[in-house]
Amino acid sequence: MDLKRCGWVKLSDSIYVAYHDEEWGKPLHDDKALFELFSLETQSAGLSWLTVLKKREGYREAFEGFDLQKVASYTSIDIDRIIGSGLVIKSRPKIEAIITNAKCFLDIVKEFGSIDNYFWGKVGGVQIVNDVPFYKDAICTSNISDEITSDLKKRGFKFIGSTTIYAFMQACGMVDDHENGCICKKK
16 A cells, blocks of 8 residues: 655655654654754755755764753864764854754753743644645745744854744644645644
8 A cells, every 4th residue: 555645755765754754743842852853954954854864863973962961062172073073964154053052942941941842832832734735835934933033043043044943843743744645644
């Protein structure tokens, strides 16, 4: 039996199929996982998501499992180590952004109690399920992603824009943008 998936899924790539079926659009509430996903989304600017996804294990290793406290304390020595490791995309500004964003997330946690509370509070704790007949016609920003982007920029976050934030919202399940006929679409 052929299972229908969103049109963007490269069926020839098992990593992509697994990501679509097991992760994308599923509500995520773990702060460490949200920090990791947010960080990876910032890395995809100008690249395909699959490129970043294939380096995810390398990022996990280079950033010590995305421990927020550890990453926030990184110095230029750590940046050099990460770039020299060959495990991640070699972009100093993108690596620096993860560290800067970790520091900013510490302030978010102090103010909101958790990263989860901050992001999910923007949607009232409830997943938005959109009508998506065909993925190429789906929106790539929203008023909510615009609002979050504006707020995060004021807080000092780097390598973000409304499209990146919306992609993060889709990935962590704040938004269900699976195509209507997809096996993963929330009914």
